[in-house]
Amino acid sequence: MLNLVPSEPGQPRGQDLLTGLNASQAEAVANITGPLLIIAGAGSGKTRVLTYRLAYMLRNGVAPQQILALTFTNKAAQEMKERIGHLVGEQTARAIWAGTFHSIFARILRQYAERIGYTPAFTIYDTDDQTAAIKAVMNQLGISQQVLPPSGVRNRISSAKNTMMSWQEYARSAKSVVEQQTGQIFEQYERRLRQSNAMDFDDLLNATIVLLRDNPDVLATLQDRFRYIMVDEYQDTNRSQYTVISMLAARHGNLCVVGDDAQSIYRWRGADIRNILDFERDYPKATVVRLEQNYRSTKTILAAAHSVIKRNSGQLKKDLWTDNPEGEKITVLACRDDREEAEMITRTIRSRMASHNYSPKDVAILYRTNAQSQALEDAFRRSNMAYHIVSGVSFYKRKEVKDTLAYLRILVNPDDSESILRVINEPARGIGNTSIERIQQYAAQNNLSFFAALNQIDRIPLMQGRTIKAVSDFMSIINRHRELINELSPASLAQAYIEATGLPQMYKLQQSEDSLDRWNNIERVLDHIAEQQELNDELTLVTYLEQISLISDTDDPQMGSNRISMMTMHAAKGLEFPLVVIAGLEQGLFPLAKAEQDPDEQEEERRLLYVGITRAREQLVLSYAEQRYRFGEITFSRPSMFLAEIDKDTIAPSGRSMTGTTVTQQRPQKAPFQPTQGRVPQRPSAVEHNEYSQIPMPKRYTSASQPKNRNVPSAGTPSMRVGQRVKHPMFGPGTISAISGAGQNEKATVLFDNGQRKQLMVAFARLEIIG
DNA sequence: ACTTAGTAAATTCTC
DNA sequence: TTTACTAAGT
Numbered sequence: 001m002l003n004l005v006p007s008e009p010g011q012p013r014g015q016d017l018l019t020g021l022n023a024s025q026a027e028a029v030a031n032i033t034g035p036l037l038i039i040a041g042a043g044s045g046k047t048r049v050l051t052y053r054l055a056y057m058l059r060n061g062v063a064p065q066q067i068l069a070l071t072f073t074n075k076a077a078q079e080m081k082e083r084i085g086h087l088v089g090e091q092t093a094r095a096i097w098a099g100t101f102h103s104i105f106a107r108i109l110r111q112y113a114e115r116i117g118y119t120p121a122f123t124i125y126d127t128d129d130q131t132a133a134i135k136a137v138m139n140q141l142g143i144s145q146q147v148l149p150p151s152g153v154r155n156r157i158s159s160a161k162n163t164m165m166s167w168q169e170y171a172r173s174a175k176s177v178v179e180q181q182t183g184q185i186f187e188q189y190e191r192r193l194r195q196s197n198a199m200d201f202d203d204l205l206n207a208t209i210v211l212l213r214d215n216p217d218v219l220a221t222l223q224d225r226f227r228y229i230m231v232d233e234y235q236d237t238n239r240s241q242y243t244v245i246s247m248l249a250a251r252h253g254n255l256c257v258v259g260d261d262a263q264s265i266y267r268w269r270g271a272d273i274r275n276i277l278d279f280e281r282d283y284p285k286a287t288v289v290r291l292e293q294n295y296r297s298t299k300t301i302l303a304a305a306h307s308v309i310k311r312n313s314g315q316l317k318k319d320l321w322t323d324n325p326e327g328e329k330i331t332v333l334a335c336r337d338d339r340e341e342a343e344m345i346t347r348t349i350r351s352r353m354a355s356h357n358y359s360p361k362d363v364a365i366l367y368r369t370n371a372q373s374q375a376l377e378d379a380f381r382r383s384n385m386a387y388h389i390v391s392g393v394s395f396y397k398r399k400e401v402k403d404t405l406a407y408l409r410i411l412v413n414p415d416d417s418e419s420i421l422r423v424i425n426e427p428a429r430g431i432g433n434t435s436i437e438r439i440q441q442y443a444a445q446n447n448l449s450f451f452a453a454l455n456q457i458d459r460i461p462l463m464q465g466r467t468i469k470a471v472s473d474f475m476s477i478i479n480r481h482r483e484l485i486n487e488l489s490p491a492s493l494a495q496a497y498i499e500a501t502g503l504p505q506m507y508k509l510q511q512s513e514d515s516l517d518r519w520n521n522i523e524r525v526l527d528h529i530a531e532q533q534e535l536n537d538e539l540t541l542v543t544y545l546e547q548i549s550l551i552s553d554t555d556d557p558q559m560g561s562n563r564i565s566m567m568t569m570h571a572a573k574g575l576e577f578p579l580v581v582i583a584g585l586e587q588g589l590f591p592l593a594k595a596e597q598d599p600d601e602q603e604e605e606r607r608l609l610y611v612g613i614t615r616a617r618e619q620l621v622l623s624y625a626e627q628r629y630r631f632g633e634i635t636f637s638r639p640s641m642f643l644a645e646i647d648k649d650t651i652a653p654s655g656r657s658m659t660g661t662t663v664t665q666q667r668p669q670k671a672p673f674q675p676t677q678g679r680v681p682q683r684p685s686a687v688e689h690n691e692y693s694q695i696p697m698p699k700r701y702t703s704a705s706q707p708k709n710r711n712v713p714s715a716g717t718p719s720m721r722v723g724q725r726v727k728h729p730m731f732g733p734g735t736i737s738a739i740s741g742a743g744q745n746e747k748a749t750v751l752f753d754n755g756q757r758k759q760l761m762v763a764f765a766r767l768e769i770i771g
Numbered sequence: 772a773c774t775t776a777g778t779a780a781a782t783t784c785t786c
Numbered sequence: 787t788t789t790a791c792t793a794a795g796t
Contacts (some may be wrong), residue, residue, distance in 0.1 A: 371783095
């Protein structure tokens with residue numbers, strides 16, 4: 001910890017913080033009043049500058065409570081808090097308001113919920129909840145989901161909200177039929193969420209704007225509380241975020257924004273690059289500091305990155321340079337297919353680790369889409385290399401976990417219709433679709449929330465006696481436990497309540513391996529609540545649920561473990577590794593097919609590649625495959641246009657081998673690759689990696705334990721093999737032409753004698769062995 | 772009302 | 787390859 005003894009009066013304190021910084025870094029740190037724009041090139045020590053700047057402020061008399069630091073990911077917020085903690089002590093660091101836009105504003109909104117017509121227990125809807133609400137609304141309006149896909153509606157509504165457009169404005173400007181219908185759905189969607197006492201992610205920002213706009217006293221309070229505001233990744237802010245920031249900073253004007261327009265990669269979710277481009281116009285008195293010295297990468301890597309990004313138009317002027325050595329040239333791996341690509345990547349990584357003494361945590365593989373991790377995982381598992389995947393299927397997206405959380409949400413906010421609908425018949429209670437339809441209709445007609453309608457179940461027409469009984473039993477579980485909210489701790493309440501719903505029992509009784517894992521996952525959620533309660537004795541179910549809603553898949557606690565990382569380039573933002581591999585540089589994949597036509601999209605893809613390249617400190621490897629499995633089918637593609645854009649001088653020459661694949665030149669002193677030689681076998685790591693906090697990854701889904709051997713029948717059904725004659729009750733006799741999957745997922749492709757070809761699940765289809 | 776079998780569709784990225 | 791929805795069967 002640095003010393004906090006005040007220095008001579010009249011002179012700024014904390015000069016010691018400035019030593020060891022370059023001139024522009026020091027300027028950024030010492031400039032704590034007034035508007036400040038920091039243009040921070042990749043690897044220019046941005047995080048260091050930000051944390052030092054905060055420390056400098058604290059040293060000069062700013063109270064930690066007066067500082068608001070906004071980031072985009074929990075990861076970034078976490079890292080910032082930690083590093084400030086080292087500088088000024090944890091106590092002080094904790095008092096700073098640092099977090100994501102969404103989490104900070106959720107916190108503020110809970111405090112003032114009544115002012116905008118919500119209760120403090122409002123639910124935060126994630127993407128799935130939104131889609132569910134939209135489907136329900138479309139149903140109600142009689143709009144077909146075939147004609148108008150709900151996900152598209154969701155996207156249009158979200159982008160409208162990102163630009164702070166109300167449903168009235170949207171409906172007014174709607175031209176096409178699609179837009180008009182979206183307008184109708186938008187209106188009902190907004191009504192439904194309000195009735196559910198729920199907000200989606202976009203609402204968290206827009207509701208804050210409304211709160212500040214309509215309540216001058218709240219605005220004044222918050223402006224005075226947050227006298228110093230700092231925004232990271234400013235190039236990724238959208239209209240709403242921009243507006244909130246402007247409102248909060250209007251009084252004191254101590255606004256510091258940091259960003260790099262070259263790294264703007266979230267246009268698709270409403271990020272408006274103009275926010276950073278126009279900062280100087282918005283704040284004419286702004287100081288502008290450019291951090292242009294890169295401390296991260298070799299000259300070669302920086303040159304490659306520059307040769308790519310210079311093709312984009314409309315950049316803020318900046319010249320990134322480095323004192324670092326020239327470094328090694330970039331390797332390009334040309335591969336036949338995705339499988340070979342994965343193999344070559346593992347081989348390349350293995351040999352570089354040996355020759356450069358890298359440990360696994362020094363290496364990252366980056367790709368455009370999450371689906372690409374599959375082939376890589378297989379290859380890594382085969383060669384026993386420790387890896388972990390950032391993101392992937394989150395623990396919280398599993399059905400049983402979502403159901404459990406839905407039950408808990410109902411407890412704190414019974415008006416949450418989406419959650420009730422999710423679990424009202426889970427486990428089956430005899431409340432079927434027909435009844436639910438009727439209740440929904442009644443709710444809509446009488447302008448009630450679903451829960452309120454359930455309370456009047458005996459007044460709803462056409463209800464069967466049995467259904468009424470089932471509904472009142474369901475209601476009594478909820479009501480009984482609602483009365484205990486102030487009696488019991490969150491953990492014990494959750495425990496008793498979830499037990500009472502019968503959800504865990506349902507899985508436990510099924511006794512299949514699958515359902516036992518699900519039961520286990522429910523237990524893990526309950527354990528997790530207990531753990532969190534231990535850590536924070538002020539924990540409530542409301543704050544717990546909020547915390548869960550706002551974490552993301554990139555918040556990976558295993559980051560520190562010594563493994564090779566695999567992630568999307570989006571997830572890699574802000575990270576750095578000595579050795580970086582970027583896979584799948586193919587036309588149609590990177591850039592994505594839909595970007596090929598649209599120049600704006602193409603520029604965004606190019607920025608994404610720029611982000612990817614600049615993650616590398618010493619070595620960069622790029623790869624592409626001529627064909628790969630996509631949507632379960634082989635597709636062919638040409639190398640990415642981006643490969644041709646990279647300065648040739650930065651790329652190592654390569655030679656074509658007989659097989660048509662490229663073998664990069666081996667460095668002379670290095671021995672040829674030897675498979676798994678001298679390696680201590682390690683357990684495949686995917687099994688252990690967890691998504692967040694103390695919740696371990698469930699065994700199921702990740703149990704890569706049984707390798708998926710194609711064309712090899714699983715042990716349970718030894719007689720299913722290619723060429724086997726079988727008989728199906730409906731399709732008649734036929735011959736198995738292919739087998740895929742294993743165990744429960746084993747599928748047989750059967751060519752029936754009548755000429756039909758079908759893919760059947762072996763476990764379900766009643767295939768009879770004949771011949 | 773619920774289960775099951777089969778088909779269709781989806782796969783970008785995040786809070 | 788996996789999931790999500792629909793239609794038919796129990």
